[in-house]
Amino acid sequence: MKEVINFLLCGVGGQGTVLASDVLVNVGLAAGLDAKQAEVHGMSQRGGSVTSHVRWGKQVYSPIVGLGEADILLAFEKLEALRNVRALRPGGLALINDQAIVPLTVTSGGQTYPADENILGAFHAVTERVHFVPGERLAEELGNLRVANVVLLGALSALLEADPALSGAALSAETWLKVIEERVPAKHVELNRRAFLAGREAVKVADM
Amino acid sequence: MAIKKMLSGNEAVARGMWEAGVQVASAYPGTPSTEILENFALFPGVYAEWATNEKVAVDVAVGAAYAGKRALAAMKHVGLNVAADSFMYASMTGTEAGLVIVSADDPAMHSSQNEQDNRTFAKFARVPCLEPSDSQEAKDLTIAAFELSERFDTPVLLRLTTRICHSTSAVELGERPELPAETKPFPRNPAKYVMVPGNAIKRHPVIEERIRAIAAYAEDYPHNRLEMRGRALGIITSGVSYQYAREVFPEASILKLGMSWPLPEGLIRRFAASVERLIILEELDPFIEEGVKLMGIACEGKSIFPLTGEFDPSVVRQSAVRAGLLPASVIESAAPPDPGPLPARPPVLCPGCPHRPTFYVLNKLKVPVNGDIGCYTLGLIPPLSAIHTCGCMGAGIAVAHGAAQAGSPERHVAVIGDSTFFHTGVPALLNVVYNQAPVVTVILDNRITGMTGHQQNPGTGQTLLGKEAPVVELEPLVRACGVKHARTLSALDVDEIEKTLKEYIKLDEPSVLIVQEPCALLPEARKKWVPLEVLADKCNGCTLCFRIGCPAILKSEELDEKTQRPKALIDASLCTGCEVCAQICPRDAITFRPDSIFV
Ligand SMILES: Cc1ncc(C[n+]2csc(CCOP(=O)(O)OP(=O)(O)O)c2C)c(N)n1
Numbered sequence: 067m068k069e070v071i072n073f074l075l076c077g078v079g080g081q082g083t084v085l086a087s088d089v090l091v092n093v094g095l096a097a098g099l100d101a102k103q104a105e106v107h108g109m110s111q112r113g114g115s116v117t118s119h120v121r122w123g124k125q126v127y128s129p130i131v132g133l134g135e136a137d138i139l140l141a142f143e144k145l146e147a148l149r150n151v152r153a154l155r156p157g158g159l160a161l162i163n164d165q166a167i168v169p170l171t172v173t174s175g176g177q178t179y180p181a182d183e184n185i186l187g188a189f190h191a192v193t194e195r196v197h198f199v200p201g202e203r204l205a206e207e208l209g210n211l212r213v214a215n216v217v218l219l220g221a222l223s224a225l226l227e228a229d230p231a232l233s234g235a236a237l238s239a240e241t242w243l244k245v246i247e248e249r250v251p252a253k254h255v256e257l258n259r260r261a262f263l264a265g266r267e268a269v270k271v272a273d274m
Numbered sequence: 275m276a277i278k279k280m281l282s283g284n285e286a287v288a289r290g291m292w293e294a295g296v297q298v299a300s301a302y303p304g305t306p307s308t309e310i311l312e313n314f315a316l317f318p319g320v321y322a323e324w325a326t327n328e329k330v331a332v333d334v335a336v337g338a339a340y341a342g343k344r345a346l347a348a349m350k351h352v353g354l355n356v357a358a359d360s361f362m363y364a365s366m367t368g369t370e371a372g373l374v375i376v377s378a379d380d381p382a383m384h385s386s387q388n389e390q391d392n393r394t395f396a397k398f399a400r401v402p403c404l405e406p407s408d409s410q411e412a413k414d415l416t417i418a419a420f421e422l423s424e425r426f427d428t429p430v431l432l433r434l435t436t437r438i439c440h441s442t443s444a445v446e447l448g449e450r451p452e453l454p455a456e457t458k459p460f461p462r463n464p465a466k467y468v469m470v471p472g473n474a475i476k477r478h479p480v481i482e483e484r485i486r487a488i489a490a491y492a493e494d495y496p497h498n499r500l501e502m503r504g505r506a507l508g509i510i511t512s513g514v515s516y517q518y519a520r521e522v523f524p525e526a527s528i529l530k531l532g533m534s535w536p537l538p539e540g541l542i543r544r545f546a547a548s549v550e551r552l553i554i555l556e557e558l559d560p561f562i563e564e565g566v567k568l569m570g571i572a573c574e575g576k577s578i579f580p581l582t583g584e585f586d587p588s589v590v591r592q593s594a595v596r597a598g599l600l601p602a603s604v605i606e607s608a609a610p611p612d613p614g615p616l617p618a619r620p621p622v623l624c625p626g627c628p629h630r631p632t633f634y635v636l637n638k639l640k641v642p643v644n645g646d647i648g649c650y651t652l653g654l655i656p657p658l659s660a661i662h663t664c665g666c667m668g669a670g671i672a673v674a675h676g677a678a679q680a681g682s683p684e685r686h687v688a689v690i691g692d693s694t695f696f697h698t699g700v701p702a703l704l705n706v707v708y709n710q711a712p713v714v715t716v717i718l719d720n721r722i723t724g725m726t727g728h729q730q731n732p733g734t735g736q737t738l739l740g741k742e743a744p745v746v747e748l749e750p751l752v753r754a755c756g757v758k759h760a761r762t763l764s765a766l767d768v769d770e771i772e773k774t775l776k777e778y779i780k781l782d783e784p785s786v787l788i789v790q791e792p793c794a795l796l797p798e799a800r801k802k803w804v805p806l807e808v809l810a811d812k813c814n815g816c817t818l819c820f821r822i823g824c825p826a827i828l829k830s831e832e833l834d835e836k837t838q839r840p841k842a843l844i845d846a847s848l849c850t851g852c853e854v855c856a857q858i859c860p861r862d863a864i865t866f867r868p869d870s871i872f873v
């Protein structure tokens with residue numbers, strides 16, 4: 067395993083990046099690693115760009131990931147993925163929720179939302195390892211749009227397992243699920259479990 | 275084995291307060307400090323409160339510390355500007371029990387109007403400054419701050435930054451000490467506690483001597499840590515910068531200052547003499563650097579690292595390569611390609627935000643609007659574009675008054691939130707009445723302190739500890755300030771707001787419009803969310819509803835046959851059913867709620 071694994075999470079306020087990064091840092095801890103997480107509470111409660119950093123390793127110093135130093139970019143929204151493409155190190159792994167949330171600058175400001183080819187093109191200049199996951203659609207099928215973030219975490223867990231440089235630590239699906247279950251209301255445990263497993267399946271079917 | 279838990283820096287400070295036996299804590303919310311009090315309030319039997327502003331919070335903590343209880347006041351960096359007067363006298367008097375002031379600074383201004391470095395306040399006030407570099411230290415230094423405060427009879431400034439407050443790392447938990455049951459008699463010691471000139475003049479030399487004594491104590495202070503590795507490079511650092519130093523310069527020797535003021539001169543001299551090149555790694559001001567240079571010790575700091583913004587490992591690494599401290603090979607590859615200009619996603623008022631109609635109307639009226647700080651500052655963002663000045667909390671009303679007194683030919687409007695009005699708006703409104711300017715003040719009362727994440731305030735009927743409290747009603751308060759023209763409306767009633775503002779703008783006297791409706795994210799408001807719909811056969815793509823800047827209104831793929839413009843479409847997963855778009859749609863193409871009061 068690499069000495070330190072750097073994750074950058076990005077999305078739109080209200081999409082659940084905070085819960086996702088909280089899960090991620092605690093999964094690192096549960097795997098017996100040192101782990102740190104950093105986020106920013108910006109000016110708006112919902113709707114603005116958000117990022118959050120998670121690092122795992124034997125010893126982690128900085129809580130934040132430098133530009134071009136992320137091993138994994140976990141993007142909850144496509145425009146935000148593209149905005150953060152430079153965070154990824156060459157050859158890094160990008161996991162992108164196939165969802166567009168159109169900002170006001172497009173609706174009333176006359177700007178255009180980037181096309182899928184442009185997003186993919188920008189990532190391909192950095193890495194071949196780009197995975198799109200239909201998190202929103204899968205969450206909808208499960209009957210609750212709000213679990214899209216957990217779908218993404220499921221997909222991430224499967225991709226980490228498949229990559230020897232990133233897995234290393236003893237990380238079973240059950241480790242993840244335990245951490246997730248400690249953080250969601252009791253009545254939503256089953257829903258989140260199914261969302262997590264759906265995410266794992268999605269990358270298996272799509273990419274392997 | 276001690277229990278380890280993942281805590282944010284703010285949670286760790288709260289834990290440290292608990293383990294230090296703090297009994298009274300007061301704060302005004304402000305990112306990135308807010309969660310300190312929110313978490314401290316969860317411990318059993320403690321007293322924690324939201325004060326109306328930071329000055330009040332410091333005075334409250336001072337009073338508790340005079341009364342012999344360990345006390346703390348927390349705020350964001352700019353809060354200490356508001357509380358500066360109190361901070362200064364507290365340094366002069368000292369206290370009976372430990373007193374700690376937390377300043378959470380915000381390098382890079384993630385959610386602030388400036389990035390002032392508050393270590394300067396410690397030096398200015400002759401008060402020691404402690405700086406943790408992760409959550410464990412946030413807890414440990416909180417406890418250490420109380421010991422230091424009591425040892426030297428001084429307030430202590432605990433300085434955090436965003437990357438300490440909102441970063442999570444593992445912390446070992448300890449226990450709360452046994453506390454004495456009774457409260458000591460309140461001191462009768464005017465020579466120490468009454469700062470009239472005759473007493474104060476005797477206290478000044480005392481605090482100068484105190485800071486010299488603390489500097490001597492700092493020489494062996496366990497939180498000032500020497501880590502000797504290679505001799506080629508020595509780094510003096512504090513706070514989160516220590517983490518970047520370890521990450522980027524694994525070979526370097528480090529003097530880590532847990533106490534960044536006063537500086538331990540002897541320790542610094544010995545460290546400087548033991549390394550070949552000495553650099554200071556600190557965010558924002560060259561605070562330690564200037565201190566070291568004043569000692570006549572050669573060092574480099576801001577000639578290498580940025581003065582503005584925050585550090586991260588790549589910023590530090592790149593600066594180090596430029597200065598020849600590291601070989602270029604440490605930077606993995608060329609800068610990744612820039613994706614070019616992208617549509618920005620600025621922070622926006624939420625769908626259903628009760629602030630939106632006021633800004634829609636103000637934009638239409640084309641008046642100069644003097645803003646203040648809160649969610650409603652987002653009235654600045656296009657297409658609402660209806661805020662023209664905004665400096666700090668409480669400024670808007672008085673800036674409008676000043677512009678009016680200067681003869682500015684238009685009628686000036688001030689907009690201010692409920693929490694901000696209680697914070698510093700009231701004295702400014704009194705000034706408008708007393709000195710008589712025809713300023714139109716709009717109080718945007720969303721029944722909560724919104725921007726910082728829903729804290730209670732004097733208008734909400736509840737305290738931080740969840741106790742019921744008297745609700746301060748705004749209209750009677752405003753009238754008691756002497757305002758004759760005052761009215762309270764629903765914040766979502768577009769027509770009434772427009773009518774009233776048009777009327778008030780013509781008056782030659784001060785007026786206040788209070789618009790009231792709970793923040794759309796409050797639980798009571800969420801219960802009433804009902805998404806509305808655009809009737810595609812009625813919508814002709816006139817674009818009027820795009821001009822209220824609601825993120826739930828999208829451009830549909832469907833074009834209107836005649837105008838060839840996209841029709842509107844409402845995203846049902848975002849829409850709350852506030853009916854603002856429905857009220858302004860000229861073609862009745864947007865449905866109203868089943869329980870609507872507007873149809
Ligand atoms: C001196 C100072 N203290 C605290 C803050 C942080 N702060 C910014 S806005 C705000 C709350 C505003 O609440 P309110 O006026 O009710 O407006 P809302 O956000 O609810 O619209 C706070 C606490 C600040 N910017 N300056």
Ligand code: SF4
Pocket residue numbers: 111112622623624625626627628629649650720724725793794795
């Ligand atoms: S949090 Fe509340 S007050 Fe703030 S923008 Fe959202 S709806 Fe408006």
Ligand code: SF4
Pocket residue numbers: 625626627806822824825826827844848849850851852853854855856
């Ligand atoms: S009713 Fe209209 S303005 Fe209100 S949230 Fe829904 S779309 Fe936005």
